[in-house]
Structures are given as C-alpha cells and as structure tokens.
Amino acid sequence: MKKIDNCKIIIFGASGDLTKRKLIPALFDLYCQGELPKEFSILGVSRTEYSDEEFRKHVDEGVKKYSERKENDPKLLEKFIKNIYYLAIDTAKADDYAKVKDKMSEISKESQKDNYIYYLSTPPKLYSFIAESLQKQGMTEQNDQTGWRRMIIEKPFGYDLDSAKKLNQELFNFLKESQIYRIDHYLGKETVQNIMVFRFANSIFEPLWNQKYIERIEITSSESIGVEDRGGYYDGSGALRDMIQNHMLQILGMITMEPPSVFEANAIRNETLKVFQSLRQMNKEDVDKMVIRGQYTESKVKGEKLKGYREEKDVAAESKTETFVALKLFIDNWRWGGTPIYIRSGKRLPTRVTEVVITFKNTPHNLFKNSAVNQLIMRIQPHEGLLLKFGMKNPGAGFDVKAESMDFHYDEIKEYVPTAYERLLLDCMMGDQTLYTRHDAVEACWTFVQPIIDAWKENPEIKVYGYPAGTWGPMEADNLIEGEDLTWHYPCKNLTNDDSYCEL
Numbered sequence: 401m402k403k404i405d406n407c408k409i410i411i412f413g414a415s416g417d418l419t420k421r422k423l424i425p426a427l428f429d430l431y432c433q434g435e436l437p438k439e440f441s442i443l444g445v446s447r448t449e450y451s452d453e454e455f456r457k458h459v460d461e462g463v464k465k466y467s468e469r470k471e472n473d474p475k476l477l478e479k480f481i482k483n484i485y486y487l488a489i490d491t492a493k494a495d496d497y498a499k500v501k502d503k504m505s506e507i508s509k510e511s512q513k514d515n516y517i518y519y520l521s522t523p524p525k526l527y528s529f530i531a532e533s534l535q536k537q538g539m540t541e542q543n544d545q546t547g548w549r550r551m552i553i554e555k556p557f558g559y560d561l562d563s564a565k566k567l568n569q570e571l572f573n574f575l576k577e578s579q580i581y582r583i584d585h586y587l588g589k590e591t592v593q594n595i596m597v598f599r600f601a602n603s604i605f606e607p608l609w610n611q612k613y614i615e616r617i618e619i620t621s622s623e624s625i626g627v628e629d630r631g632g633y634y635d636g637s638g639a640l641r642d643m644i645q646n647h648m649l650q651i652l653g654m655i656t657m658e659p660p661s662v663f664e665a666n667a668i669r670n671e672t673l674k675v676f677q678s679l680r681q682m683n684k685e686d687v688d689k690m691v692i693r694g695q696y697t698e699s700k701v702k703g704e705k706l707k708g709y710r711e712e713k714d715v716a717a718e719s720k721t722e723t724f725v726a727l728k729l730f731i732d733n734w735r736w737g738g739t740p741i742y743i744r745s746g747k748r749l750p751t752r753v754t755e756v757v758i759t760f761k762n763t764p765h766n767l768f769k770n771s772a773v774n775q776l777i778m779r780i781q782p783h784e785g786l787l788l789k790f791g792m793k794n795p796g797a798g799f800d801v802k803a804e805s806m807d808f809h810y811d812e813i814k815e816y817v818p819t820a821y822e823r824l825l826l827d828c829m830m831g832d833q834t835l836y837t838r839h840d841a842v843e844a845c846w847t848f849v850q851p852i853i854d855a856w857k858e859n860p861e862i863k864v865y866g867y868p869a870g871t872w873g874p875m876e877a878d879n880l881i882e883g884e885d886l887t888w889h890y891p892c893k894n895l896t897n898d899d900s901y902c903e904l
C-alpha cells in the first residue's frame with residue numbers, strides 16, 4: 401500500500417490505561433519499523449492536568465514496559481517522544497474543543513494540509529459528544545485542502561441494540577461511514593486475519609467447509625484472570641456484551657462467511673454481514689435451552705485462594721452478571737443449515753486461550769474397529785498456530801487406527817508479527833476499513849444478542865450457574881453439545897490453572 405506522508409493522531413482519553421498500555425506502544429512499534437508517516441505527531445487529550453513534558457514522561461514509562469520493541473536504541477524513543485503533545489480540557493464541555501483546534505494549529509505550524517485520526521478512548525457516553533464538538537469546530541470536514549479526517553471508536557459500541565443504533569445515527573450527523581472506524585482489536589490479530597487466508601488461499605479445505613462435511617464448530621475464548629480492578633465496568637456489562645456480541649461473533653463471521661468476490665473492505669464486510677443476518681434468532685425457550693450463563697465462585701487453586709465474583713471490588717453483592725457464557729447457535733443459510741455452532745467465553749477459567757475447533761464428520765462407513773476424529777484447531781492465542789488431527793494405522797498387526805496430528809506454529813516464522821493495535825492503526829492511516837466493523841454489522845450482531853439480554857432480564861428464573869474459579873465453567877455447558885458423550889474441546893490437558901498445559 402502507498403504510504404502517506406502526513407498524519408496527526410489525536411487521542412481522547414489519553415490519560416487512560418489503553419493509551420499507555422496499547423496505543424502509544426503500538427505507535428512506537430510502528431515508528432521503529434519506519435511505518436509512520438514522515439510527518440506525524442500525537443496529541444493526547446483528557447481532563448487530567450499534564451504539561452507536554454509530564455505527559456511524555458507518562459507515556460515513556462508505558463513504552464518501556466509494553467512496547468514489543470522496547471529493546472531498541474533509546475535514542476529512537478527520545479526522537480519518537482518529541483512528537484507527542486498534550487492538552488487538558490473538560491471533555492464534556494463543547495467550547496473546550498476550540499482549544500484542540502488551536503493546539504493542532506500550533507503543532508502543525510508548517511503543514512499546509514493535515515490528515516487527522518481522532519482516537520476515542522474515553523467512556524462510551526462521550527463518543528457522539530466528541531464527534532459533535534469537533535464538528536462544531538469545523539474539524540470533521542474533509543476536502544482536498546484540509547486533508548482527511550477519520551475517527552476510531554473503541555468498544556463497547558452500544559450497550560444493546562437500541563443504543564448501538566442511536567450511536568450510529570448520532571455519528572452520522574457529524575461523519576460519513578467512510579470516516580468511522582469501529583475497532584474490534586480481535587480483528588487486528590494476525591491469526592484472525594489468517595483465517596481468511598487459510599480458507600481462501602488454499603483449495604484443500606474450502607470444498608469441505610460446509611454442513612455436509614463439518615459436524616460442529618466450537619469457538620472458545622477463556623481468560624484465567626477475574627475482573628481485576630474493572631469490576632465497576634464489568635458488572636454493568638458481562639461476558640455476553642463484553643466478548644460474545646463483538647469478538648466472538650466477528651471470529652465466527654470470518655470462519656463461516658462466503659468467499660468475497662474481491663479482497664476489498666466492502667466486499668468482505670458484505671459477506672460477514674450476511675452471516676450475522678443469518679444467525680437464527682432465539683426466543684425465551686431457546687435462551688433457556690441454548691444459552692448457559694455462569695458466575696465464578698470462590699475457590700482454591702494450587703493453594704491460592706481465589707475470590708468469587710460477588711466478592712470482587714465494585715461488584716454488587718447480589719450481582720447476576722455473567723462471567724461465563726456458553727451458547728449453541730445456528731446459521732440459517734445454504735452452507736451451514738443444521739450445523740451446530742458452539743461459542744463460550746469466560747473469566748477465571750483454567751487458562752487464557754482463544755481457539756476455533758472445526759470437527760469434521762466421520763467417514764460414511766467405518767471399516768475399522770476404531771476411528772479417529774478429524775479436527776482442525778485454529779489457535780488464535782497464545783501459542784498461535786494450526787493443528788490438524790487425523791487417523792493413522794497403528795504399526796504392527798491388524799488395522800488399529802491411531803490419532804495423530806500435524807501442526808504449524810507461528811513462532812516458527814522468524815518474522816516480526818505486528819500487534820493488533822499496530823495493524824489497525826496502520827490500516828486506518830491507509831484508509832483501509834476491512835478489519836473495522838461496519839455500522840450494519842454492529843447492529844446485526846446486537847440483533848442476535850438482544851433476545852438473550854431480554855430473556856435474562858425478563859425471566860429471573862433462568863439460572864446463573866456458579867462455577868468454582870479456575871474451572872471450565874458450569875457443567876451444564878457440556879450438555880449443550882449435541883451427541884452422546886461429547887464435550888467441548890478442552891485446550892489444556894488437565895483442568896488446573898496452568899498455562900504450560902496449554903500447548904497446541
């Protein structure tokens with residue numbers, strides 16, 4: 401892609417955790433690879449009082465701790481930091497945005513034409529207000545004289561279907577869809593993008609990629625940590641909103657979409673949208689049968705006492721917020737009609753892992769007394785890679801079938817793998833929206849999730865199952881899987897909290 405020679409990044413919510421831990425380190429990593437435009441600067445904006453120098457010191461610590469390139473020449477970091485500025489404003493006061501305009505004019509003194517990215521890393525209630533306030537200052541208008549104006553919007557995009565629609569509508573008063581970049585950092589992960597390449601650059605699997613040959617699809621995303629210090633936010637959100645509505649459904653879109661006619665943002669986004677629109681809607685009875693919600697309870701793992709969710713800081717003592725969800729769903733289209741798809745995500749599970757497991761159907765006729773399961777496992781994180789399981793003859797007399805596997809690990813590639821935020825920030829600079837979520841896709845995902853939210857709200861008798869912290873969630877989640885004696889694919893060899901058991 402053609403590199404641009406000028407870009408100014410204005411981060412709202414610059415004193416926050418995301419800016420320090422992810423955004424500035426990702427920009428530094430891009431800088432180290434020579435990927436940033438010749439002329440670039442970063443302006444941090446939030447309410448906390450910092451001078452330029454104090455803010456530079458604050459982000460310098462973040463880069464040193466979190467950058468993938470922290471071992472680089474310290475001089476490079478010094479040079480990079482000089483391009484960073486800060487402005488304290490009352491972000492809830494429209495008039496204060498005139499100061500942003502003034503500061504940008506100061507920073508850009510020599511540029512005739514500037515390209516701006518506004519990165520909204522604030523609480524979501526401010527998203528449309530910031531867009532409106534920038535528009536009032538004439539800062540969202542783009543033409544040949546001004547350069548382009550783009551806005552990256554952090555998750556969560558909406559709290560439910562109505563609020564997501566409202567936010568889209570409000571943003572459209574100030575910006576065009578082509579200026580809005582709704583970020584889902586899962587799509588920035590190399591291994592998630594590889595799903596498309598794996599499917600559409602090879603002819604081996606695609607003929608089998610349908611309900612005729614695939615028995616079931618599972619997507620698991622687990623975290624071993626609890627809510628940490630985000631209890632206040634999480635208690636109003638829960639696993640369904642925080643993980644399923646966005647990240648998990650986006651991965652599902654990539655796994656199940658039709659091949660696009662060209663590899664271009666709208667063609668790809670049209671195909672994932674069709675998947676989201678084909679998700680079978682659930683009614684109250686379906687929710688009761690097909691969705692299991694759980695909440696972690698106190699337990700002891702390797703001698704360490706782990707708190708229950710309700711004992712966490714800023715969590716209501718009677719909270720019914722789910723820290724675990726497992727669901728079974730169907731895509732009602734020609735390719736996937738009848739294939740069960742299982743998704744689960746949770747906190748305080750035995751390990752941190754995200755993976756997709758495709759289980760192929762058995763052979764039509766079994767010639768041998770035993771058989772092997774054909775599975776393709778796409779590991780998104782950690783130990784990123786692919787693993788294919790198949791049956792081989794057990795050497796020696798007879799025809800015993802033995803399960804074997806072939807695998808590929810990303811860390812065998814010696815090349816640098818960019819982080820999700822690096823990739824997505826660079827894409828935004830290039831004007832590539834492929835890995836950002838379009839307004840209709842966000843709404844389609846909320847449309848699928850909304851009946852589950854409603855059923856839980858309106859029917860308190862739908863259980864919230866407890867599960868001891870450090871286990872794979874409520875046992876009831878296993879009962880979702882169709883077929884005798886079948887369970888989820890467990891990524892770890894045993895059920896203790898130990899990442900070393902999580903090899904692919």
Ligand SMILES: NC(=O)c1ccc[n+]([C@@H]2O[C@H](COP(=O)([O-])OP(=O)(O)OC[C@H]3O[C@@H](n4cnc5c(N)ncnc54)[C@H](OP(=O)(O)O)[C@@H]3O)[C@@H](O)[C@H]2O)c1
Pocket residue numbers: 412413414415416417418419446447448491492520521522523524526554555556
């Ligand atoms: N952290 C993550 O890993 C992560 C991951 C995905 C998405 N996100 C999303 O990214 C956004 C930022 O996350 P974060 O973790 O950086 O949050 P955070 O640490 O709480 O930071 C929020 C930022 O917003 C600023 N802010 C401006 N106006 C505010 C107001 N009226 N009330 C409260 N804060 C205000 C705060 O700074 P001042 O108080 O100085 O104004 C602060 O810089 C959130 O929407 C979050 O959902 C975060």
